[in-house]
Amino acid sequence: MPVPKPDAQRLIDLQELMMQFAAVDRRVYFPAPMNRVENDVEHTYTLAMAAWFLAQHFPELNRDTLIHLALAHDLLEVHAGDTFVYAKDDSLATKHKREAAAIKQLKQEWTDFPELSAAIDEYERRESPEAKFVYALDKVMVITLNMLSGGSSWRKHGITLEQFIAEKEAKVPTSPEIYAYYEQLRDILTQNQSKFFAS
DSSP: OOOOOOOHHHHHHHHHHHHHHHTOEEEEEOOTTTOSEEEHHHHHHHHHHHHHHHHTTOTTSOHHHHHHHHHHTTTTHHHHOOOOTTOOSTHHHHHHHHHHHHHHHHHHHTTTOHHHHHHHHHHHHTOSHHHHHHHHHHHHHHHHHHHHTTTHHHHHTTOOHHHHHHHHHTTGGGOHHHHHHHHHHHHHHHHTHHHHSOO
């Protein structure tokens, strides 16, 4: 059954959703002169652009699917909040439960946007090559911003190179295409460890 055409109020609702999304701060910093944390909209746009940029070199992957997954991948954080991967509190333990509830809420609020629900589900399952690619690319693009800011987030939170490698090696290998980029970045970081990481 076709989805009814949205009215102007739904465009206002979508704008409000994007404003809420932009209000979710992450733990990664922009370098000078900005000197502030990245928000979820900025992170999502960067990831979508990176997926689009790389798609031409991986023709076996569906470009539009990559972009859709990138745009949808963190939207649940409007309701669940961002969870810092190196958190020392109980937020990691509650992450799955909070995010499952957030996905359910988004689906209830956006029944007239079934492609969004489908993209969130595909990303969360991480079964398709496109979902694995975007998941791994998400982990890699965070590295690039940290590098541009001189490792400010890693140093602020006392993250060592060993912690960084352990966290990335558990996730990035889901996509062999992206793992090659990670290896290049890891080598640069290893060679310049004192510049980026806590000792």
